[in-house]
Amino acid sequence: MNSNQTEQGIRTLGVDIGGSGVKAIVLDEQGLTITERSRVKTPQPATPEAVLNAIASLASEQGEFERVAVGFPGVVQYGITKTAVNLDPQWENFNLGDALSKLLAKPVKVANDADIQGLGAIKGQGVELVLTLGTGFGSALFIDGKLVPNLEMGHHPFRKGETYEEQLGRAALNKIGVQKWNNRLQRAIANLEHLFNYNTLYLGGGEAKNINFQLPESVVVIPNISGLLGGIKLWQN
Template identity: 30%
Template sequence: MSNTASTPFARNRAAETAPLGPLTLAVDCGGGSIKSAVCAVDGTLVSAVHRIPVTYPFPVIQWLDVVGSLLDQANTAGFTIARLSVGLPGMIRGGVVVYTPHYIRSAGPHTPVDPGIAGQWNGLRAAPRFKERFGVPAIVVNDSEMHGAALITGSGLEVTLTFGTGLGSSHFLDGQLQAHLELSHAQFIEGTTYDQYIGEHVRLQIGDDAWSFRVVEVVRALYPVFRWDAVFVGGGNAHNLTPHALETLTQFGPSVRVVANRVALSGAAKLWD
């Protein structure tokens, strides 16, 4: 496994000035990689971002081992981790994995489901499992919800749409997280779900120009569903949107922002507010 920093969780300059408070280990789980960092109480990242690839098949015990290793490395780097926030793709309800789309696959996203691994993941009481194993309190939410927690102002209906391995979404009303809707698996056009229409595998096939056009189509289709007061467009592929697409997106509601993917890590601390 590799990481983006020469020393995992190396301290950065923010660690010298941020109001540290109880430190949160943020773990953002994607279909292709798992990103993590240490957050101060205000969401400031006080360590370098640590990234490791996901290898398939990916059973629950391996996921737990990865998070345990991250906790150990953060503590070894001199951070005393008080709590854990984990963002996971799929339907997460009350810290329980109702369904996750990627990690149940035999060889990565969009490959056949491994029934044995699916049985481990779906129904997993993830938050209590972390507490039991590592002794720190944990919050486990959909990864787009952790993303949104870093961005919302707490006023009106605020929606986060994340474009990465597939489509992620979350919505908050006056600062309160609302019940998760797994839009990614809804049918967008006949015979094709949102994930199948704008997922990473499609972007690689058709290129950024055509993919960006599809993202605009998706946002246009979702605006009448939400009539949001603000929408945040992010995720691992947001930086691949073309300038024309970015300009077009501004027509969908009075407040549209395209944000960097790493903000999800800052949302880890905000989840505890």
């Protein structure tokens, strides 16, 4: 990529907060990458202060940017994090948008991480469902390119009295092994196809690499970096 071209226009720092890692990258106005992705392990405990410090450290390595887009693993309303099952209880009703804006001295927009991953992947045609398979089980729903916010399907009942996240999150994968996890995922895909009658289902997240069965034509695996690339859409929209 021509460095002279990438230096033009408004640059956006994309941040993806996950249960196991915090990632950052700088994007140009078209959503193309200007820098290399950087990553640190999610602090433990993953308090707001600790995660904000991790983001500040990543931002200092990424060079110049004028605005920030953040993907967060929980319900987000107007920049305020309402839930964070895989982080720390202190995130409940925490104004991440304001806190990060003050820390970085830049305008910040925040959305659910699966929503942002979907924004980076969808075609904007018909009903499109996004599932992120990582520490937890994220979800996002789009209709003709328009987001239905804060779906949070991971905490809904799936089977045997457990939720999708309890059956398909990373802890379950580590406990039951790859084959049983894949069997569960196949069942979940069949359930959700009947529930949403989607045109396309996108599967992302760090554990999507473990999928070992033939997916239906309407199901697509998307790269993990979509969780950063989709951040530009928060500003474009």
